[in-house]
Structures are given as structure tokens and as C-alpha cells.
Amino acid sequence: MSNIFSKPTSLADWQLVKVSGKDNRVFLQGQITNDINRLSEQATLYAAHCDNKGRMWSTLLLFQRGDDIYYIVRKSVVKKQIAELAKYAVFSKVTIEPVQDLNIIGLVGNAIPSTIASKLSNISCFTENNITYIKLPLPQMRVIMVTPEPIQDDLLPCDEWLKLDLQAGYPIIDDNNMATLLPQACNLQSYDAISFEKGCYCGQEMVARAQFRGANTRGMYVIKGTSDVLPEIGSTLEYKLAGGWREGGIVLAAAKLDEKDGVCVQVVLNNGIDLNTPFRVYGNDNSRMTF
Known part of the structure; x- marks a missing residue:
């Protein structure tokens, strides 16, 4: 690199x-x-x-x-x-x-x-x-x-x-996703970006509740694959279940990896999702991505 x-x-x-x-x-x-x-x-x-x-x-x-x-x-x-x-x-x-x-x-x-x-x-x-x-x-x-x-x-x-x-796992918060996600939904607790010992700050009660009372049920993931288009920031992806595709997740960022339709997508999903789950850009049969 x-x-x-x-x-x-x-x-x-x-x-x-x-x-x-x-x-x-x-x-x-x-x-x-x-x-x-x-x-x-x-x-x-x-x-x-x-x-x-x-x-x-x-x-x-x-x-x-x-x-x-x-x-x-x-x-x-x-x-x-x-x-x-x-x-x-x-x-x-x-x-x-x-x-x-x-x-x-x-x-x-x-x-x-x-x-x-x-x-x-x-x-x-x-x-x-x-x-x-x-x-x-x-x-x-x-x-x-x-x-x-x-x-x-x-x-x-x-x-x-x-x-x-x-690749580093740093969340990309652009205007379409402002004021929608708790810090823990983007894994900020894993990057030493939250102090749970300091005094009060705006939003502290909800951030602490997410940490200690399980109020947050989401996490940020990076999935890779191929697609002829990039998903829009703030849109949802689709993931495959028996019987078809279901809408889910919030797209934070996406980038082309190469000239052969390789893509990388940063997305917030519900925790506990099967890591073998296939994803695609919403409604696009020419895209396939996995963890």
C-alpha cells in the first residue's frame, strides 16, 4: 500500500x-x-x-x-x-x-x-x-x-x-445521517472516543444508558463485494433471507475499490446478524456483498 x-x-x-x-x-x-x-x-x-x-x-x-x-x-x-x-x-x-x-x-x-x-x-x-x-x-x-x-x-x-x-473502522458521518445514531451504533466505545467517568455533556444520559443498560442494539460493519453502482449515503441495503430480500441497515459511506466494480460499504446493522448474510444495493441484481 x-x-x-x-x-x-x-x-x-x-x-x-x-x-x-x-x-x-x-x-x-x-x-x-x-x-x-x-x-x-x-x-x-x-x-x-x-x-x-x-x-x-x-x-x-x-x-x-x-x-x-x-x-x-x-x-x-x-x-x-x-x-x-x-x-x-x-x-x-x-x-x-x-x-x-x-x-x-x-x-x-x-x-x-x-x-x-x-x-x-x-x-x-x-x-x-x-x-x-x-x-x-x-x-x-x-x-x-x-x-x-x-x-x-x-x-x-x-x-x-x-x-x-x-478500513480503519472510523465512522463517516455526513449530512444525510446527522442526529440519527448513538455513538455506540458506530462502535466509538471501541476507539476510546467516549469517557464514562467525566462530568455531564450534551446527550450523556442516553450514551450512558446505551452502554450500561443495553439501550443500543446496533453496530457498524464494513462489507465488501461487487456492484455496478454505489449505494447512496443514508439509504438502506437489502439482505437475503429465505424467500427473498429484506431492507435493512443504514449506509454511512461507500467507495470503489477498483475498476472491476469492487466496492466497500460502511453500514450500521442490528447486532447479531449472521456473518454469512449476502447483501446488495437496494433493488440492484448486479451487486453482491458480504462481511
């Missing part, structure tokens, strides 16, 4: 947001699922931002530059997500805004300078010469570079980064 990624990868489908002001840490502590006290200039934080029913507006990758806190979020949700976050900022000294003076690009394999990889061996991020480097460990070491420099034109397409996120 390293040979494929000999140059940087576009992250044009993601957006950088800054939360500044003296109350930014206290404010975010009351809004996200993870513990902001674990965030530092050398440690990132993965979390969800939920509504008061525990349904996710988005997932967030947070990092710190000086006194400011930044997060990376899907571009399709950012306008609504910031608006929902800002509703609770009225009495806090914080400013929440999309970033215009910094750019983000992805580095994988041969595109990661050896000096950067070495410095990230025991930490998850650092800032040097006004450039922040953020390490993602899955499905292999990746680096997000946050830089004031303009983005070059010769980048690998966004879909290459999306495929790696699908």
Missing part, C-alpha cells in the same frame, strides 16, 4: 474548525463525549458531538495549537454542526469558526517524511514551524498535516483517504 501513496492525499471533503477563547476547554468539556483534559499539544482526542438525545451531529478529531483548540469534521456537516455547537456558547467566552488560514492534507506511506514519522513514534501530534502533524494509527500509520502553505494541485483524490478510514 505504501507504494500507492507516494504523494500527499487531498482532504477536501473534511473541514478544519477552530474553537478559541479563554473558556474553550470548559465549553467543549460540556459538549463532547470524551474528556478534554486528555487533550494537549502532543495528544489528540477523538470524540462525538451529540444532541440532547445522544444522537451524533458528527465525530470530531480534536487537537491543540497553543491556546486554541481545533477539530476536523466532515465538510458536509460543518455548517449545521457549528450552529448546533454555538447554541450552547452564548454564556461562554468562545469563538467557533471554520478555519481559512490553514489547510489540511493527508500523508501515507512514502509521503510521510522519516523525520516526521520518528517524532510521532510516541506521541499523537506536534507543531513545528507553524505546521501541525497528527498521527492516525489505523489501518496503517497516517499523518494529517495542518499547514498555512497553499495546497498543491497534484494530490491523490479524497476517495483514497476515505478508503483508509473505512
